[in-house]
Amino acid sequence: MHLAYPAVLAALLFCTGLYGVLARRNAILVLMSVELMLNAVNLNLVAFDVWLRDTLHAGQALTLFTIAIAAAEIGIGLAIVLMVYRNRGTADIDRLRDTAEGHEPAPTTDAAPTADRATGAAA
């Protein structure tokens, strides 16, 4: 099989992922897009590994490595998104702007009912 097919497929996957990361509002969809990008990379690694006929199969080993790290990353990422949703009642990235310059931290009295509502909604 010619190298162009997997390479083009990987590029398409990566671009889809990149679009998702930059444009989606929902944090879970952003995480999914990140997975797409990682898998595009994995596809490339495997394809080039085969094409180069590497006896050590470094590409395949690195792919396994990436899969493991991606699993850990998505685990932590989903946990964070879950906590954010519980606290704020939303996972919309556009509205999570606490690190913006000039952002005043919300007073705790306001935060408490929101947190209650969030936990209530989660339960």
Added chain:
Amino acid sequence: MSTTTLAVLVPLLPFLGAVAGLLLGRTAPGFVRPLALLPTLAAAALAVTVAVRQGGGKAVDAATELTPTGSVPVELALHLDGFAVLAAVLVGIVATCVQLYSTAYLREDPRYPSYAALVSLFTSAMLLVVYSGDLMVLLVGWEIMGICSYFLVGHYWETEAARSASLKAFLVTKLGDVPFLIGMFALAADAGSFRITKILGAVAAGGLDHPTLIALLLLAGVAGKSAQFPLHTWLPDAMAGPTPVSALIHAATMVAAGVYFIARLLPVFTASAAALVVMAVMAAVTMVGSALAALAQDDIKRVLAYSTIGQLGYMTGALAVADRGAAVFHLLSHGFFKALLFLGAGAVIHAAGTNSLTAMSRMGGLTRRIPDAFWTMTVALLALAALPPFAGFFSKEAVLVAAEQAAAGHSELAPTAAGWTVLTAGVLTALLTAAYATRLWLMAFRGTGEPAPDHGRQPVAMTGVLWVLAVPTVAFGLASDVIGDWFDGGQFLPTLLTSVLGTGAALLGAVLTYGLWQRASAPAPRVPAGTAATAATPGTAGTPRSGETAQVPAARPVADPGRTLLGPLHPHAAAGFHLDACYAALFVRPVQAAAGLVRFLDREVVDTYVRGAGTGTRLLGTLVRRAQTGNVQTYLSALLAGTVVLAVAVAVLANVNAGS
């Protein structure tokens, strides 16, 4: 003990006294007075012993080299000739008198311990200068005197005048010391040694390459120390110090150091006729100018300060006609009578409660309050005016005789021009000196009006010292025919021509002043106080009034013969011929302007860069902060855009480079 050991002890004893006085001043106040007095007294006694043993014979030389100091060795050397031993006797006696006087004069001063220690240190430094046979060691004493003078003039540092006067004295003398030091190095480089004997040997052998340059450089230092024109301006201001300090430092010893220094190294100066002429002109300007200024001063101590400058001018004049014997003879007799004048002035100021002659002339009966000061000051003023048979007459005669000899071309060393300059200025100054001495006497002791306040009898320590100093003032002239043995062997007997000239001028000045005073003060008692301002002083009506003496227009006018005598010159003379204003315009203001410029550059230019570095960074930070929106996706987009741009740039550049 050998003469050398005794001579070493002479400067050492007051030095140890000063150290002990400074250390014990706070812890043991009872020891301060003995520690001030006894070492100085012992030093004076030892100095007399040394003088008797030396006896004007062959010079005693002793030297030891403590440590090798490179190319030109510096040695601890003594050179005891007739000049040195006699000058040391003067220093010892005057210092002892001043210490004794100070115990009474400053008895209630809280800073007396440090004052006495500094006077002792000063005495020790002066004795070191006098005895030293090595120029570097001499310079040490010279500079210690400078710093002691600074501290002592600033003794009453609570007052602004004393602070600025001490700074002025220090700066002006140091201004002279810079060329002095350079001249000393040049001299040592030419002669190959700092030892005075070796330098004189080199000069005699004609081994001096730049005699005029060296002599003029050294002369600058001497002008600073000995208060000669144009560096004399510090001396009248230095009267802000306590009166005994004025007597010791600014009349009898420190200012004499410069004259003494030239006397020691006179062959260096006579090697250059140009230097002698410069010295003669300097002496003449100093003499006449200071005498005119003295005639116009209101402060009794400033009158004496200007008279000191004038008498130092006589000494410099004698040196300019290459007669160091006459110079040191006048130095000795002047040291005695000027110390007496200052100490007497201290008593007068103490009794009258003021420095001002104008105020004293409105005060009656001052002579009855302080008879000792009156009689001794009268004697000293007669000596100052150089009337026979007082000491000043003989020593001034010696100077005039030397000048006359040089003017007549009898001197093989001095140029005739120098002789004529000194002789003319000397006779003119003799007239003026007698005039201001008479004026001082009349205004201080012949005042009429309210009787002086009664402060009780003055302590014996003060009055006794005056009588002690009155003895050499009267009788030192008797030494004139024997003192030549101590010096270069000349005779100092007055000749008919110069004594007639000098004494005639002095008598003329005195009589003129007295006549003017009588004329000015005669109608005063008959005219009511309010209207007397214009009517009572026909002689002074035409003269412009200076701001200083026109302080109380309603008060009874004062019979001031100096005002009439000087005429339109009076306000200028009272201001010291505006030399201070000249210096202010020439040096002080440019320096202040430069300081202002530097301050402006520092505050407004350099600091702007420093502040700008902070402000610029802060502004930049504000701009960058605006990019921080909190939206992670924006950041990532920017990151992506940056990556794309970089990748494109790399690709393009690689292609361009590959293509070229």
